[in-house]
Amino acid sequence: MRIAEKRAWSVSALLLLLPAWWIAHRSTTFIASPAEVFVHLPGFLADPGTWLNIGVTLWRVAAGLALGVAAGFFAAFAMRHSRLLREVLGYYVTGALRTPSAIAAILAVAIFRGSEAGYIAVVAFITFPYMAVGLRDGLESADRELDELAQIYHLGLWPQIRHITAPFVAPFIFSALRNAHALAWKVIVVAEIFGAARTGFGAAFEHAWNYMLMVEVHLWLLVFMAIVLLAEYGVIRRLETFVFRWRG
Amino acid sequence: MSAPDTVLKVADLGVSYGAATAISRLDFEIRRGEFVAILGPSGCGKSSLLNAISGLMAPSRGRVVVDGDELYLPRSRDPRLGYVFQAHRLLPWRTVKQNLEIVLAASDVPRETWDARIDEILGILHIAQFRDSWPMRLSGGQRQRVSIARALLVDPSYILMDEPLSTLDEVTARSLRQELTGICQRTGATVVFVTHSIREAVYLADRILILTRGPSTIFEDYRVPIERPRDYDDARIAEVEADIIRRIQAPWGLGPAEERQSA
Numbered sequence A: 001m002r003i004a005e006k007r008a009w010s011v012s013a014l015l016l017l018l019p020a021w022w023i024a025h026r027s028t029t030f031i032a033s034p035a036e037v038f039v040h041l042p043g044f045l046a047d048p049g050t051w052l053n054i055g056v057t058l059w060r061v062a063a064g065l066a067l068g069v070a071a072g073f074f075a076a077f078a079m080r081h082s083r084l085l086r087e088v089l090g091y092y093v094t095g096a097l098r099t100p101s102a103i104a105a106i107l108a109v110a111i112f113r114g115s116e117a118g119y120i121a122v123v124a125f126i127t128f129p130y131m132a133v134g135l136r137d138g139l140e141s142a143d144r145e146l147d148e149l150a151q152i153y154h155l156g157l158w159p160q161i162r163h164i165t166a167p168f169v170a171p172f173i174f175s176a177l178r179n180a181h182a183l184a185w186k187v188i189v190v191a192e193i194f195g196a197a198r199t200g201f202g203a204a205f206e207h208a209w210n211y212m213l214m215v216e217v218h219l220w221l222l223v224f225m226a227i228v229l230l231a232e233y234g235v236i237r238r239l240e241t242f243v244f245r246w247r248g
Numbered sequence B: 001m002s003a004p005d006t007v008l009k010v011a012d013l014g015v016s017y018g019a020a021t022a023i024s025r026l027d028f029e030i031r032r033g034e035f036v037a038i039l040g041p042s043g044c045g046k047s048s049l050l051n052a053i054s055g056l057m058a059p060s061r062g063r064v065v066v067d068g069d070e071l072y073l074p075r076s077r078d079p080r081l082g083y084v085f086q087a088h089r090l091l092p093w094r095t096v097k098q099n100l101e102i103v104l105a106a107s108d109v110p111r112e113t114w115d116a117r118i119d120e121i122l123g124i125l126h127i128a129q130f131r132d133s134w135p136m137r138l139s140g141g142q143r144q145r146v147s148i149a150r151a152l153l154v155d156p157s158y159i160l161m162d163e164p165l166s167t168l169d170e171v172t173a174r175s176l177r178q179e180l181t182g183i184c185q186r187t188g189a190t191v192v193f194v195t196h197s198i199r200e201a202v203y204l205a206d207r208i209l210i211l212t213r214g215p216s217t218i219f220e221d222y223r224v225p226i227e228r229p230r231d232y233d234d235a236r237i238a239e240v241e242a243d244i245i246r247r248i249q250a251p252w253g254l255g256p257a258e259e260r261q262s263a
């Protein structure tokens, strides 16, 4: 598909939501009409408080994700390195993978008593097993033939990691990153709500919900969707296209 | 005693995988500038031989001496070595030029000469126009040319080639085969060329080391009695090929039907 064509389809997909929204508005009492929500959108976006809350959540996601990725890398290399660590870490990874996000959120909030570290920890905890498993599988399928190539041409350890191992496992890292990213957004909001956070998207959303400010609830949802889509398509997929440009 | 221009000396070499012996005993020498084909049936241990020579695997017995330096016991110095694998083994995420550069970076070739060197070698292999292409955009023959360029790049003492043309279609294989001897003459390369094609060996090589079935030994060190330049379709190539087939019938255990297939 050509780029313009792709864009057109994406935009029509989004526009299709409008009639659905409108029908939902007509048939329920608590869903605001699209028109009403869009009237309030400019004022909402002009409010520095909106951006403060978004910024806080964004920071929690980014920091937690970074920590989770780092921990996942560490775990993957450790599992590669020793059979014992592979066994032991394997249980942790499986356990973390199977833990429902809501449970993880409640636990983290309880353990860290609603401090900032708790929000970051829960994102890290939920995302790290994806990176650990993805990278471990990547390293495991590493190509013996390319290893031999490195040996024949006397590549040192660092050039080998940089030019052979890293590009080879890159697809595994990206698919893990996508999963982790999607989950990070899901779990952070849950944590912010359970943790009775004072700032952040979840806090603002819950505040609006408790006071039945339905237009504001809608506005937060809209902004949230926009940010998640932007992070996925504007950042992660772009980076992927660049890294895999050789696939042509 | 070795001749003074001996590049590679293999003495009493044995290769085993656990209890299974792939090569029982090999002795041979290769001189500078020689093109030596190693001919043997599938599974007789040709790839194992190259892996042992190149240091990819330790032989179970014997010595490999390159340019007068013992390669094992003690492993004093890694020789400059070129290796052309059966599959091209280019890194798909690096352009042609970048694929060559990592080899140069691992060698002691001064950086300011890299570009000139790369351009020269790509010119020799007629792929200069693909310098900045991704390997995936190249044909099988072009990729194998890059792989040969990579092997020639660091002026290796010798080049090992493991059935490098066997995955190419016959038309491509022919043109590359035709160029290969010219390329070796221009660059002065010493080549150990593994093949299971008798005609290919006769056409390319100065000498053919004919191996027995595995676990292999050398059945015959055969000097190809045809002067260069040679023509792949020449009747004399076919004659020598037929002669070799006669000789190997017993040691390779060929029946008349198999013989026709090998030919």
Ligand SMILES: Nc1ncnc2c1ncn2[C@@H]1O[C@H](COP(=O)(O)OP(=O)(O)O)[C@@H](O)[C@H]1O
Pocket: B017, B020, B021, B022, B040, B041, B042, B043, B044, B045, B046, B047, B048, B049, B214
């Ligand atoms: N990694 C390995 N482990 C065990 N046996 C092997 C291995 N590689 C090769 N062999 C065996 O060694 C013999 C020689 O193999 P190879 O050197 O690949 O032969 P060729 O290249 O002549 O076809 C074969 O019998 C093969 O099954």
Ligand SMILES: [Mg+2]
Pocket: B046, B047, B048, B162
């Ligand atoms: Mg082989």
